[in-house]
Amino acid sequence: xxxxxxxxxxxxxxxxxxxxxxxxxxxxxxxxxxxxxxxxxxxxxxxxxxxxxx
Numbered sequence: 001x002x003x004x005x006x007x008x009x010x011x012x013x014x015x016x017x018x019x020x021x022x023x024x025x026x027x028x029x030x031x032x033x034x035x036x037x038x039x040x041x042x043x044x045x046x047x048x049x050x051x052x053x054x
Contacts, residue, residue: 012020024031 020031020034024034027034
C-alpha cells in the first residue's frame, strides 16, 4: 500500500533556488529529497526541545 502524499508549493528567492539546483546536481539527489531531509532534521530538533538553527 502506498503512502498518501501532499503537495507543498512554496516560493523561494532566485539565488537560493539556484544554489539548491547546484547542490542537487552535485550530489545527484532530487530537490524533494533535500527538502524532506531538511524538514525531518528541523522537526527532530524541535521535538528534542532545541531551538531551530537559522
